Amino acid sequence: QVQLQESGPGLVKPSETLSLTCTVSGGSISSYYWSWIRQPPGKGLEWIGYIYYSGSTNYNPSLKSRVTISVDTSKNQFSLKLSSVTAADTAVYYCARVSFESSSFPPYYYYYYMDVWGKGTTVTVSS
């Protein structure tokens, strides 16, 4: 079964760039969307952005100016870069697979959902 594993530094200095990688094992990165989500301590979930295996992306408008998500299909990995970090970016960062399926009858709609999650990695922003 597909498993996801986040990796990257657990401590980042303010104003620097946070970089994380999610490695997909047990399946191919192709034909799916892949997403990053974060959760500050004691708070709720915040979607950061997604990348399709082909490379198309979209981001949370509130983070768009600082976020870049990329994919390396040869390594079955996708990555997150978040620039100019502050203490407010301290969080558990999750990667997740976004699956989709169509409705059974026309008109055909697509339903998207995050069905496989990594275990999460804690990133602290501090000098």
Place this chain on the structure above:
Amino acid sequence: DIQMTQSPSSLSASVGDRVTITCRASQGISNYLAWYQQKPGKVPKLLIYAASTLQSGVPSRFSGSGSGTDFTLTISSLQPEDVATYYCQKYNSALIFTFGPGTKVDIK
């Protein structure tokens, strides 16, 4: 920008009780809604997608309903292992996802 609200923000119920959590969108979102369960210290888990489709392996005591702006997640008979925070999540045609603020469920 469509906002998501959840009510209540927290609840406490007895084992065996029927529990209902509401998620409301500020504009209609058809049935582009999913529900997730996050147990304390654990990874979020998909429960329901397309507002009412139960994810494989999820106990049948969980159900979802609604369309447009109002959605509900129901636990028909609350179990101790259901202690968790529950999040709704919507998306739009650009695949911009938004999570609700969460509802924390405890055992009385």
